[in-house]
Amino acid sequence: MTSTVDGAPVVLKLERITKRFGALTANDDVSLDLHRGEILALLGENGAGKTTLMNILFGHYVADEGTVAVAGTNGTLKELEPGSPHAALNAGIGMVHQHFTLAENLTALENILLGTEPLSSFSSARGKARKHLGDLMQRSGLTVDLNARISSLSVGEKQRVEILKALYRDARVLVLDEPTAVLTPQESDTLFATLKKLASDGLGIIFISHKLDEVLAASDRIGVLRGGRKVADQPTAGCDKRQLAELMVGKSVPESTRTPQQPGAALLVLSQVTTGTGRDALHAVDLELLSGEILGIAGVSGNGQGTLAKVISGLEAPISGTVSLNGKQLTRSSARGMIDAGIARIPEDRHRDGIVGPMSVAENLAIETIRKPENQRFGFLRFDAIAARAKEAITAYDIRCQGGNAPARLLSGGNIQKIVLARTLDSDPIVVLAAQPSRGLDVGATADVHRRLLEARSRGAGVILISEDLDELMRLSDRIAVIHRGHLSSAERTENLDRGTLGMRMAGHSEEQAA
Amino acid sequence: MSDILDILLAANFWAAALRIATPLIFGVIGALVCERAGVLNLGIEGIFTAGAMAGWMAVWLGAGLWGGVLVAALAGGFFGLIHAILTVPLGLSQHVSGIGVTLFATSLSYFIYRTALPDVSSPPRIEAFKPLDIPVLSDLPFIGPALFQQTALTFLALAVVAVTAFVLYRTPLGLAIRAVGDNPSAVESQGLSVYGLRIGAVVAGSALMALGGAFLTMSAFDAFFFGMVNGRGWICIALTVFASWRPGKALLGALLFGAFDAFQVRLQTEVGSFIPGQVFLMMPYLLSIAALVLVARKADYPRALLVPYFRGQR
Numbered sequence: 001m002t003s004t005v006d007g008a009p010v011v012l013k014l015e016r017i018t019k020r021f022g023a024l025t026a027n028d029d030v031s032l033d034l035h036r037g038e039i040l041a042l043l044g045e046n047g048a049g050k051t052t053l054m055n056i057l058f059g060h061y062v063a064d065e066g067t068v069a070v071a072g073t074n075g076t077l078k079e080l081e082p083g084s085p086h087a088a089l090n091a092g093i094g095m096v097h098q099h100f101t102l103a104e105n106l107t108a109l110e111n112i113l114l115g116t117e118p119l120s121s122f123s124s125a126r127g128k129a130r131k132h133l134g135d136l137m138q139r140s141g142l143t144v145d146l147n148a149r150i151s152s153l154s155v156g157e158k159q160r161v162e163i164l165k166a167l168y169r170d171a172r173v174l175v176l177d178e179p180t181a182v183l184t185p186q187e188s189d190t191l192f193a194t195l196k197k198l199a200s201d202g203l204g205i206i207f208i209s210h211k212l213d214e215v216l217a218a219s220d221r222i223g224v225l226r227g228g229r230k231v232a233d234q235p236t237a238g239c240d241k242r243q244l245a246e247l248m249v250g251k252s253v254p255e256s257t258r259t260p261q262q263p264g265a266a267l268l269v270l271s272q273v274t275t276g277t278g279r280d281a282l283h284a285v286d287l288e289l290l291s292g293e294i295l296g297i298a299g300v301s302g303n304g305q306g307t308l309a310k311v312i313s314g315l316e317a318p319i320s321g322t323v324s325l326n327g328k329q330l331t332r333s334s335a336r337g338m339i340d341a342g343i344a345r346i347p348e349d350r351h352r353d354g355i356v357g358p359m360s361v362a363e364n365l366a367i368e369t370i371r372k373p374e375n376q377r378f379g380f381l382r383f384d385a386i387a388a389r390a391k392e393a394i395t396a397y398d399i400r401c402q403g404g405n406a407p408a409r410l411l412s413g414g415n416i417q418k419i420v421l422a423r424t425l426d427s428d429p430i431v432v433l434a435a436q437p438s439r440g441l442d443v444g445a446t447a448d449v450h451r452r453l454l455e456a457r458s459r460g461a462g463v464i465l466i467s468e469d470l471d472e473l474m475r476l477s478d479r480i481a482v483i484h485r486g487h488l489s490s491a492e493r494t495e496n497l498d499r500g501t502l503g504m505r506m507a508g509h510s511e512e513q514a515a
Numbered sequence: 516m517s518d519i520l521d522i523l524l525a526a527n528f529w530a531a532a533l534r535i536a537t538p539l540i541f542g543v544i545g546a547l548v549c550e551r552a553g554v555l556n557l558g559i560e561g562i563f564t565a566g567a568m569a570g571w572m573a574v575w576l577g578a579g580l581w582g583g584v585l586v587a588a589l590a591g592g593f594f595g596l597i598h599a600i601l602t603v604p605l606g607l608s609q610h611v612s613g614i615g616v617t618l619f620a621t622s623l624s625y626f627i628y629r630t631a632l633p634d635v636s637s638p639p640r641i642e643a644f645k646p647l648d649i650p651v652l653s654d655l656p657f658i659g660p661a662l663f664q665q666t667a668l669t670f671l672a673l674a675v676v677a678v679t680a681f682v683l684y685r686t687p688l689g690l691a692i693r694a695v696g697d698n699p700s701a702v703e704s705q706g707l708s709v710y711g712l713r714i715g716a717v718v719a720g721s722a723l724m725a726l727g728g729a730f731l732t733m734s735a736f737d738a739f740f741f742g743m744v745n746g747r748g749w750i751c752i753a754l755t756v757f758a759s760w761r762p763g764k765a766l767l768g769a770l771l772f773g774a775f776d777a778f779q780v781r782l783q784t785e786v787g788s789f790i791p792g793q794v795f796l797m798m799p800y801l802l803s804i805a806a807l808v809l810v811a812r813k814a815d816y817p818r819a820l821l822v823p824y825f826r827g828q829r
Contacts, residue, residue: 058704060826086706101704103694104818114694115705117687124687165705 008035009075011204012057012093012173017066019052026052027063028228034173034204036071039195041219041236042208045248045442046413049228050208051098054175058095059085070173089115094166098177100158102150108161109133109146112168129168136167139201141194155300156187163194174198176207180214184300185470185503192218210248210442212241213471226250249443256451258476259458264291267462268343268431273311273321280307284321285488287481289431289462294453295491296477297466298502301436304486305466306348309435312464313345314338325431339368344429346420348436348466350413354420357409361401362390364408365423393422398448414445421452432456435466450476470499484508522781529661531780533669534735536773538563538727540672542751543758543765544679545591545723551683551760552716553696553819557613558598559724560748561620565590566725568624571732571739572631574641584668584729591725592718594620599717603710606823617748625741638738644668666734668726673766675723680762692716696817699824709824724748753803756811771806775799 012034019027027049034040044050056063062083069077070091081087088095102111113129130146137143142160150158159179166174176195180188195218199205209215215222215236222239224232224247232247246252270287282304289295299305310316311323314335322331325341333341347353355364366375366386375386390404399418401411408419417437424432434453438446453463453476467473473480474494481491482505489505522528542559549556556562570587574580594616601612632639644666647653652663683689691712695702699709727747732739750772758765779795 060703085703089706095704097700097704099700101698101701103697103701105697105815106690106694110690111694111701113687114690114701115687115707119688119691119707121687122685124685124690 008037009071010034010077011036011071012206013069013077014053014057015067015069017053017056017063017068019049019056019061019063025228027056030066030225030228030230032223032230032233034206036172036204037199037202038221039199039205039207039219041215041222042206042225043210043212043215043222043244043248044208044225045210045444046440047442048225048248050225051177052228053225054095054177054206054208056082057088057175058093059083059088089169092170092172094163094169094171094174096159096162096166096174096176096179098181100162102158102161104151105149107147107149108144108153108157108164111150111161112146112165116169133164133168136164140164140167140198142167155182156184156190159183159191167198171203173204173206176205178208178210180209180211182301184507185499186507188214212244215244216241224248245443253443253447255475256447256454258294258454258478261292261458261478263293263478264460267291267326268312268464269322269324270311271322271324273318273323275307275311275316275318279485280304281486282307282311282318282488283486285486286490287488288491289464291462292457292460293478294457294463294465294476296473296480296494297464297483297488298470298473298480298506299466299468299483300506301468303484303506304488305435305483307486308483308488309345309348309433309466312338312343312431312433313347314343342430344424344427344432346417346424346432346434346437348439350416350420351409355408355416358407360405361394361399361408361411361419362386362404364419365390365393365404368423369427393426397422414441414448417441417445417449421449425452425456428459428461429456430461432461432463433466434463436468437465438467438469438472446472470502473502474499482506518785519782522778522785525781526657526660528777528781529774530664531777532770532773533662533665534773535776536769537665537669537672538730538735538747539751539754539769539772540676540766541727541730542724542748543754543769544672544675544762545720545727546751546755547758547760547762547765548679548692548720548723549595549717550755550820551696551817552692552713552720553699553817553822553824554599554602554713554717555609555613555752555821556595556598556616556717556720556724557610557752558594558616558620558721559613559751560744560746561617561624562591562594562721562724563728563731563744563748564624565594565620566728567732567743568628568728568739569725570729571641572628574733575639580642580644580733583733584726587725587729587733588722591728592722595718595721595724596714598721599714602823603713603717606825609821628739638740640737641733643732643737644734668730668734671726672730675726676762676766683762693817696819699819703824703826709826713824724751727751750800750803753807756814757803757807759810759814760817768806772799772803775802 010033014030014032017027017030030053042050055061057068068080070080070093072078080091113124117124133146142164144157144160179191183191195205216239219236222234222236223230226248266288268289270285273282273285275282279302297305307316311318314333314337317332324330330338330341369375375382387404394404397418400415408416437449457463465477477494479491479493480497482489482502484506546556546559566587569590570583573586574583578586598612598616601607602609646664646666649663653659683693691702691707695709695712703709728744731743754765754768757768776799779798783792783795
């Protein structure tokens, strides 16, 4: 902890907060202090209660027990009216939600002004607001075109608008919920530099994260939540990754690592694949996946990796170029054709594309092979066989559910991903296409996904790993290619790459430009 | 060909177009205000009927013409409130609730009319709004009779367009309404009430719709008939899409429809002898469908239209 924070006055005090949703206790007796000029990282797995706690602070939820107190302008703590975002804003709390709360049809300026002027007034003092914002932008370094419509801004710019919204209202406490989830590494670095600057100006900052590296790099103090309880609250200096991971999960997490392995022959080959128009379209993409390797595709989402996954899984046909597997043409193959050819798909949005929510776990496990004789006879489903295989898969993949008949939508994200893994990997596919396979999963479930992908690799399958998480990519991939605006760079061996280079390429800079 | 030119160059054609457009202007602006806040109000057809009946009856009972206008607006606001409560805090289907409100408001209006006047054979008449005689302007050649010999309600409709545009684009309230129809959580996170804004917009928009109905019984005609609204409300719903939810374009769309309608009536008398009259009656509707097809594909829908908002859920 930096010495400037020592003895700084408390600006926010959460005391003994408890919140229950039915049988689930999301927050259990959590107390937390935030000092002036301090950056506090709130660390925890999914479902640990971080976001719930912050939503109580901001008045989206009302706590069942406990109080929130905020320092007024004179420094004395005053209890906050529960359940009122309006009261939280007036008390000087600004919140940047994970999903931005911006109206896309309005300009940046209009979004910032929204709710700051009385609704009964007949005019809007935009000139004055513009001037004040100009000062704020200069002081904080958060520059953005105030006249631009939100829909035309990049994700990083939208986040700047969100922070400006809070600063414009003279926030003394700023809360950011998973602020780096949607940013490139460079944008994240800029964000944390800005936050440090704002903190040194006296702002108290809480940021929620489950990424250990950024928590260690950017915070003064770390609070760890697990299962709704606060299990640690300590200065960042003196923390290390392993210890934090254990605090988060409650047990030590084995990290799977890649063992050197000689890749085999080429399996999947894409040659000059081009698809329709738009930002997500592919332009003359070449890709060669070898047997027994993991090929990482790095990129900020929305740069064509979604389309690439669609082409490989047969959901979108290229306009030109070819796709072949083991030398066999698959360019115009359907999704069924791709599955039959031995390509397994772990879709990016597992809730939307990975399962059918109202259907049971067993049905979801059988759905891709429903026409195979083991699942049907003369067009009638073989329920016993399906149920028996579901039982095996539930044990083998440790799917936590009420049994094979439970509707899949009731499962947590990690367990839904295990259904997808069980379904796709059980048939020993030749190629595994894993799109953002660990996005939104906690440490334990992520470790599980990684282990399964490495197992597929060691049995000789080729794995395409599309991810935004550079740590994941660098640890698992044998080679990494970067996709930007639909152009795929040639893959290079991971040993020859570092985070900085990848980050630059993800943002669309080539080395020559950087130099 | 010269017949058509004659029609288009006659002052009374343009006067008729503006007159026919007036109820649509009220209706389309009302629908636009509701939809900008994210609520589709299919109660519009019934609210037109309720406004027509309530305004007329208030005047018939001796309330005075402007008293009648006020009563019509209140009746519209009442049915708007029903729709708003069902769709905003309760989050029910806006389609189902809207159609329900249309059926309810229409039937209730007929019921009250029949109960109050059980045995009249011809509908009683009231002393309706008269065309205003504006010094100088009304006497201008061509323009005078075309634009300035309308009743006060037509000028009120034009004022409503201007005021609505001003509020939507120049005031903090309008900013909040546009925001709540795009992303309600943006509004809530800035400390404003999503429900308050939406309910307010639906009630205000519905009051405007009712004025469209009131125009029919208090200006266009001087009595109330069953079935007199005759789909005008539905036309307004289509016109909001045509207008891309912008008041200026909404006015243009209403005028265009009014012009089509005035044109077909005149064309009928010219060439009606060998083409059945129904063909002409279809024309404005066919043309509005054609206009919609051309415009609506590019329409910039309020993103939160039809999406209910529940606090603390995302």
